[in-house]
Every structure is written in C-alpha cells, then in structure tokens.
Amino acid sequence: MNRLLIRGGIVVDPSQGLEARRDLLIEEGRIAAVGENLNVPSAETWEADGLHILPGLVDLHVHFREPGQEHKETYATGSRSAALGGVTSVVPMANTNPIVEKQADLKFALYLAQDQAVVNVYPLAAATVGQKGEDLTEYADLKQNGAVALSDDGKPIMDSAVMRRILEYASMVGLPLFLHEEDMNLSARGCMNEGYWSTFLGLPGMSPAAEEVMIARDLILADETGGRIHIQHVSTARAVDLIRIGKQRGIQVTAEACPHHFTLTDEAVKGYRTHAKMNPPLRTEKDRLALIEGLKDGTIDAIATDHAPHTRHEKEQEFELAPFGIIGLETLFPLTYNNLVLTGALSLSDAVRKMTLEPARILGIDKGTLRPGADADIALVDLNLKRVYTEDEIQSKSKNSPSLAGSCRGGRSGQSVGGNIVMRDRKLLV
Amino acid sequence: MNRKDLLDIQSLETEEIYEILDTAVPFKEIFTRSVKRVPSLRGKTIVNIFFEPSTRTRTSFELAAKRLSADVINIASERSSFVKGESLIDTFHTLLAMKADLFVMRHSFAGACHFLAERIPVPIINAGDGAHEHPTQALLDLFTIRENKGTLSGVKVAIIGDIAFSRVARSNLWALTKVGADVHITGPATLLPKGIERMGAKVCRRVEEALDGADVVYMLRIQKERQGSHFFPTIREYYHLFGLTPNRLSLAKPDAIVMHPGPMNRGVEINDYVADGPASRIHDQVTNGVAIRMAVLFLLATQHHPQTAHELAAEE
Numbered sequence: 001m002n003r004l005l006i007r008g009g010i011v012v013d014p015s016q017g018l019e020a021r022r023d024l025l026i027e028e029g030r031i032a033a034v035g036e037n038l039n040v041p042s043a044e045t046w047e048a049d050g051l052h053i054l055p056g057l058v059d060l061h062v063h064f065r066e067p068g069q070e071h072k073e074t075y076a077t078g079s080r081s082a083a084l085g086g087v088t089s090v091v092p093m094a095n096t097n098p099i100v101e102k103q104a105d106l107k108f109a110l111y112l113a114q115d116q117a118v119v120n121v122y123p124l125a126a127a128t129v130g131q132k133g134e135d136l137t138e139y140a141d142l143k144q145n146g147a148v149a150l151s152d153d154g155k156p157i158m159d160s161a162v163m164r165r166i167l168e169y170a171s172m173v174g175l176p177l178f179l180h181e182e183d184m185n186l187s188a189r190g191c192m193n194e195g196y197w198s199t200f201l202g203l204p205g206m207s208p209a210a211e212e213v214m215i216a217r218d219l220i221l222a223d224e225t226g227g228r229i230h231i232q233h234v235s236t237a238r239a240v241d242l243i244r245i246g247k248q249r250g251i252q253v254t255a256e257a258c259p260h261h262f263t264l265t266d267e268a269v270k271g272y273r274t275h276a277k278m279n280p281p282l283r284t285e286k287d288r289l290a291l292i293e294g295l296k297d298g299t300i301d302a303i304a305t306d307h308a309p310h311t312r313h314e315k316e317q318e319f320e321l322a323p324f325g326i327i328g329l330e331t332l333f334p335l336t337y338n339n340l341v342l343t344g345a346l347s348l349s350d351a352v353r354k355m356t357l358e359p360a361r362i363l364g365i366d367k368g369t370l371r372p373g374a375d376a377d378i379a380l381v382d383l384n385l386k387r388v389y390t391e392d393e394i395q396s397k398s399k400n401s402p403s404l405a406g407s408c409r410g411g412r413s414g415q416s417v418g419g420n421i422v423m424r425d426r427k428l429l430v
Numbered sequence: 431m432n433r434k435d436l437l438d439i440q441s442l443e444t445e446e447i448y449e450i451l452d453t454a455v456p457f458k459e460i461f462t463r464s465v466k467r468v469p470s471l472r473g474k475t476i477v478n479i480f481f482e483p484s485t486r487t488r489t490s491f492e493l494a495a496k497r498l499s500a501d502v503i504n505i506a507s508e509r510s511s512f513v514k515g516e517s518l519i520d521t522f523h524t525l526l527a528m529k530a531d532l533f534v535m536r537h538s539f540a541g542a543c544h545f546l547a548e549r550i551p552v553p554i555i556n557a558g559d560g561a562h563e564h565p566t567q568a569l570l571d572l573f574t575i576r577e578n579k580g581t582l583s584g585v586k587v588a589i590i591g592d593i594a595f596s597r598v599a600r601s602n603l604w605a606l607t608k609v610g611a612d613v614h615i616t617g618p619a620t621l622l623p624k625g626i627e628r629m630g631a632k633v634c635r636r637v638e639e640a641l642d643g644a645d646v647v648y649m650l651r652i653q654k655e656r657q658g659s660h661f662f663p664t665i666r667e668y669y670h671l672f673g674l675t676p677n678r679l680s681l682a683k684p685d686a687i688v689m690h691p692g693p694m695n696r697g698v699e700i701n702d703y704v705a706d707g708p709a710s711r712i713h714d715q716v717t718n719g720v721a722i723r724m725a726v727l728f729l730l731a732t733q734h735h736p737q738t739a740h741e742l743a744a745e746e
Contacts, residue, residue, distance in 0.1 A: 202540035202559070205624065271544065316519070318541065319540065320540070320560075
C-alpha cells in the first residue's frame with residue numbers, strides 16, 4: 001500500500017475546526033488519518049516542522065486560454081502556476097476559442113485537463129450560445145458531461161428576459177450561474193474605475209453603478225425564479241451591501257472577491273500601469289474596505305483569482321488598448337495572508353476557509369477538506385518565509401502581475417494533489 | 431528645467447512654469463523682427479508626430495521649431511482606435527534609429543506620451559493625449575493671462591463647457607491652481623467628471639455664478655457629436671444655458687478678457703459679437719502659442735543634451 005506520513009506541521013482545516021500540530025497520513029491518494037504523533041513505520045515520511053498544512057486551495061475563477069490562445073496560457077502552464085500557488089482545484093472559464101458551449105467542447109476541455117494539467121480541473125460551460133446573451137446552451141447535457149456551473153464570464157447577460165429564463169431553466173437542471181456583472185451601456189468604453197483617478201488620468205471610466213445595477217437586477221430575478229447565482233469578482237461597496245441584503249432575504253446567492261480588489265485601489269493605475277487594468281476595475285479605498293468587511297461578515301463567501309494571463313506585447317501598449325486582466329494564482333495565498341490575516345481582518349482559519357471549504361461548497365464538490373476519506377489535496381506553506389515576487393519564478397506563461405517586485409510573507413513549500421506530490425521543498429516536481 | 435520631457439502640467443513645479451513663461455517673453459519679441467529666426471536649435475531634428483488630426487497645434491509647433499532653426503519632420507498618421515499594425519513603441523524605435531533629437535506627439539489615447547517617455551531616451555513633448563492633458567495650451571493661456579492682467583495669482587478664471595472630455599480643461603486646472611488663480615468651472619452636469627473638485631477648482635452649478643466678477647472667461651469647445659449622445663439634448667439648449675453672449679459676459683469684470691483654445695464653434699459655445707469683440711484674446715493666444723512652444727522646445731532640446739555634437743567634436 002502507498003502510504004505517506006506528513007509529520008510535525010500545523011494543520012489548518014476549517015472543515016474540522018482544526019488549527020493545531022497534527023500528523024497527516026495519506027493512503028492510496030486519500031487522507032487516512034489526522035492525529036497527534038501518528039506512528040506508521042511502513043509509511044514514507046515528509047517532515048513538515050515549521051510548516052502549515054492546509055487543504056489544497058480551490059480557485060473558482062481562472063482563465064487557461066486553451067484552446068485558442070495558447071500563446072497566453074495552456075492547461076500545462078496554468079495548472080503549474082496553480083500548483084506553485086497552493087491551488088489544487090481550479091474552475092477554468094468558458095471563454096476560450098472555441099467557447100465551451102457544447103458537449104464536445106467540454107469533453108475536449110476535460111481531455112486537456114486530464115492529459116496536461118497537474119491539478120484538478122472543474123470546467124464550467126457557457127450560459128448562452130457564443131456567450132452572446134441570447135440563446136441557452138444545453139444545460140442538462142453539459143451538466144451530465146461534467147460542467148459544474150454556467151457562466152458567460154467576461155460578458156454580462158444584458159437582456160433581463162433572457163436572464164430570467166436562464167435562471168428558471170438552470171434551477172430545473174440544478175446548476176448555479178456564475179455572473180460577471182456589468183451593464184455595458186453604463187460601462188461603455190471605460191477602461192478603469194470612474195472617479196477622481198480616471199478624471200486625473202483622462203481615461204474613460206467605468207461607473208461602479210454598472211456592476212451594481214446588474215447585481216440588483218439578478219438578485220431580484222433569482223428571488224423571483226428560485227435560481228442560484230454566484231456573483232463573480234465583487235468590487236464595490238454598494239455591491240457588497242446588495243449581496244448582504246440578498247442573503248438576508250434568503251435569496252440563493254454566493255459571492256467571490258479577488259485579492260487585487262481587496263489589496264489595491266484605482267490609484268494604482270497612475271502612470272498608466274496596464275498591470276493595474278482589469279475588469280471589474282480597481283475601485284476606491286472605501287470599496288476596498290467594504291470588500292474586507294464583506295469577507296469578515298460572510299457576505300463574500302470565497303476568494304478567487306480571476307487569473308487572466310496576457311503576453312508582454314499585449315499589455316505593453318497604450319492603456320486603452322491593453323487587454324483587461326492580471327494573473328493571480330501564484331499570489332492568491334500570499335496576498336490574502338498578508339492583507340487579510342496579518343492585518344487582523346480574518347483569522348488564518350477563516351481566510352483558509354474562503355479559499356477551500358467555501359468554494360468547494362459553492363461548486364458542490366468534495367474538496368477543500370482534510371477529513372479522513374477526502375482526496376489528499378494538500379498545500380504546505382511556510383508562513384515565515386518572506387520573499388520578493390519576481391518574474392523568473394512565475395510558472396504561468398504570462399507575467400502580467402501588479403505584485404511583481406512586491407514582498408510578501410507566506411511562501412509555498414510543498415503540495416500534494418490526490419496524494420501525488422507535485423511540489424516539495426519549494427520545488428515543483430512536475 | 432531639469433526634466434527630459436513635458437508630459438503634463440500636473441507634475442510641473444510652479445517655478446518650472448514661470449521659467450517657461452519667462453523664456454517665452456524674448457522669443458515673442460523675435461516675432462516683431464523682419465527675420466523671425468534664431469539659431470538656437472540648428473542641427474537638431476524635431477519630429478512632429480500627430481496620430482490625431484490637428485492644424486493649429488501642429489503648425490504652431492512646426493513654426494516654433496523653424497524659428498529656432500531646427501529641422502522638422504511632420505508625420506500625420508491615423509492610428510485611431512484599435513488599428514492593428516506596428517506598435518507605438520516600434521514606430522518610435524524606428525524614428526529613433528534615424529537619430530531624431532526630440533518628439534512632439536499628439537495621440538488620441540491618454541497616457542500615450544507617458545508610455546513612450548519611459549521607454550525612449552530623447553525628450554517628448556505632449557501635444558495633447560486623449561482627454562488627459564495639453565500642457566503647451568495651458569502654458570500659452572497662462573502667458574496670455576499674465577500679459578493682460580500683469581499677474582496670475584488671485585485672478586478669477588471661469589472655465590465653461592465640456593470639462594469631461596477636455597484635455598485643455600485639465601491642463602488649465604492644474605496650471606491655474608499652481609500659480610494661485612481662483613478657478614471656477616461649470617458646464618452641463620453630464621460633462622463634469624467625477625472628482626474634479628479634488629483638482630482644486632470650485633464647481634458651479636450655474637453659469638452666472640462662475641461668471642460673476644471673473645477676470646478671465648475661458649470657453650471650451652463643444653464637440654457637436656456630444657449632442658444627442660445623452661450629454662445634452664440640443665445645441666440650441668446648450669447655447670441657451672451656457673453660450674457666451676454679450677449679456678452673460680457683462681456679469682464678469684468690465685475689463686474681463688475672453689479666451690478659447692480653438693477651433694471655435696460660433697453660435698454654440700460663443701456668440702459672434704463676443705468672439706470678435708474687444709474682450710477677445712483668441713488671436714493673441716495663437717501668437718503666444720508659437721512663443722511658448724519655442725520656449726519649451728528650447729529648454730528641453732538644450733538642457734537634456736547640453737552639448738551638441740559640434741561642441742563635443744571641438745572638445746576632442
């Protein structure tokens with residue numbers, strides 16, 4: 001029998017209310033036991049003194065660009081980027097070329113995942129044909145073939161009548177809608193948050209209202225239809241308020257926030273920095289603080305990256321021409337640890353919960369836990385390791401990160417996916 | 431001036447603003463001579479590259495360079511929105527390889543000059559970037575105000591019109607607040623951008639409030655395309671609410687002057703009698719523009735490369 005004993009680390013597992021020094025026994029790719037001073041002579045041992053042992057992180061929001069834009073990212077490079085960041089399960093968005101909208105597209109995505117990826121992949125499928133916001137894709141068939149959710153991410157569903165039918169039909173099938181909320185008429189041509197800094201820089205702004213009116217609409221439609229919605233990359237204070245009210249009213253809504261939105265503000269665009277350009281855009285300090293408040297009180301369930309790779313020549317141009325998006329898988333944990341845990345906003349356990357148990361619950365998958373019987377998806381981190389994030393170490397094919405040259409505590413150390421060790425002693429083994 | 435480029439007014443020190451204004455004074459004096467040319471930039475190659483149509487600014491820069499005896503190349507290119515092709519940086523590397531000494535660039539995207547200035551070693555002058563800034567326009571406006579009022583500090587300036595899409599408004603806001611002028615802005619609520627009050631101007635809801643006791647009335651050009659795209663209903667209503675008529679102008683000080691960056695839309699933001707009347711300094715602005723641009727070209731082209739090739743050769 002294949003046995004591995006991880007010894008001497010501090011296990012942080014919100015699913016068991018555990019944050020203590022424990023040994024972890026893995027057998028045949030599953031967690032077999034979590035206990036004090038486990039003695040298993042037949043097992044290979046992995047000394048984890050001084051390390052924290054977390055359930056592998058679950059990221060609800062990544063773009064792996066394959067098929068269609070392999071120059072930016074592939075399943076091979078994107079999943080290694082995830083592995084380096086302690087992420088063991090990812091949800092790639094459907095806006096590839098072709099779009100994941102039919103059974104065949106989904107099967108190809110799953111084939112790429114199995115053939116190329118070093119972490120677990122849970123694809124979702126487009127909610128509408130061509131992500132045009134008009135005709136529904138085959139939800140039942142897509143679910144049966146492995147889609148965990150539906151999303152036109154990157155594009156909102158502008159037509160309220162279409163959205164209503166989507167929610168009715170999806171609730172029959174039992175799939176949640178992952179929503180990129182943006183009223184395209186309100187955000188028209190904008191490339192950063194509308195406010196003092198867009199005025200200062202002379203750049204067209206995107207009103208926060210563009211995000212908020214769509215969230216308000218979809219909360220109402222979810223209430224009306226009983227559909228389940230998940231609000232992606234929440235970025236404004238009013239959006240947090242709306243979701244909080246929605247939850248109080250019993251509407252089936254969950255929400256995610258991205259590290260860049262709770263660490264940076266629109267001032268970061270000053271100097272026309274295209275690494276600070278993403279959609280939704282960086283907002284104001286008031287919004288940033290409201291997101292942290294929403295994370296604290298549970299309004300925002302999960303932390304997700306919206307990992308969006310773009311090449312250097314695509315980002316290195318006039319600000320308005322540069323594409324939206326930044327990479328995030330490798331900075332997910334350090335940014336969260338430094339900006340939420342070390343600042344005292346969240347306990348380590350609550351922060352880990354929002355990157356493990358909560359996203360797994362939203363997806364309805366049995367991940368994000370170290371309970372015996374679960375897949376041995378484990379991330380080992382060294383919370384005392386302080387390091388500077390440099391381009392050389394990035395595993396993603398793209399290097400578009402505003403965190404470059406930034407210093408963070410909370411370095412990666414090791415990782416197992418389903419019992420396969422993909423990283424050890426800070427080195428990727430795959 | 432101790433900087434490579436002139437990208438915006440916002441980052442200029444007040445002393446640098448005055449240095450440019452003072453340098454322009456003797457250059458303007460040259461215009462009264464029969465030979466309107468000095469040898470200051472002989473042997474320098476200046477490239478005017480305009481990615482947006484322009485007549486007055488391009489001509490003004492060209493004339494300024496020629497009056498300084500520089501060689502001037504004009505490039506007009508339609509790199510309008512989202513055109514595929516050579517990247518901006520590659521275009522500039524090509525021109526640099528031909529040994530250009532200074533660039534003057536206009537571009538429809540805000541920040542395009544900042545982007546280049548970080549990546550190329552020779553001076554760049556921003557001749558207008560999107561809705562961001564148009565620094566030489568603000569400098570020539572300060573020059574004109576000082577010429578008329580004797581001072582800049584404490585002068586009440588009313589800026590009226592489309593603030594949101596105006597690079598002239600932004601540059602003037604920074605410039606006027608830096609020199610201590612009292613700036614009041616007004617325009618349709620739809621064309622007042624978010625957070626503009628943080629830039630140091632008083633925002634007025636009514637045009638009368640902005641005009642009351644003003645020393646300078648600065649009208650901005652209204653782009654007719656804005657009509658019917660939700661910003662205001664009609665030119666007729668715009669003129670009715672904001673157009674500068676003799677009646678409105680009488681709210682300002684008796685010796686108030688009227689300015690406009692051009693090109694004017696008569697009957698839209700400004701009435702014929704005001705545009706052609708005794709208070710108008712619109713043509714003086716154009717004249718002063720050449721002097722200011724000579725000053726900026728001179729300061730940047732000589733201070734960044736203090737030694738010419740000829741001087742270097744003489745040393746050896």
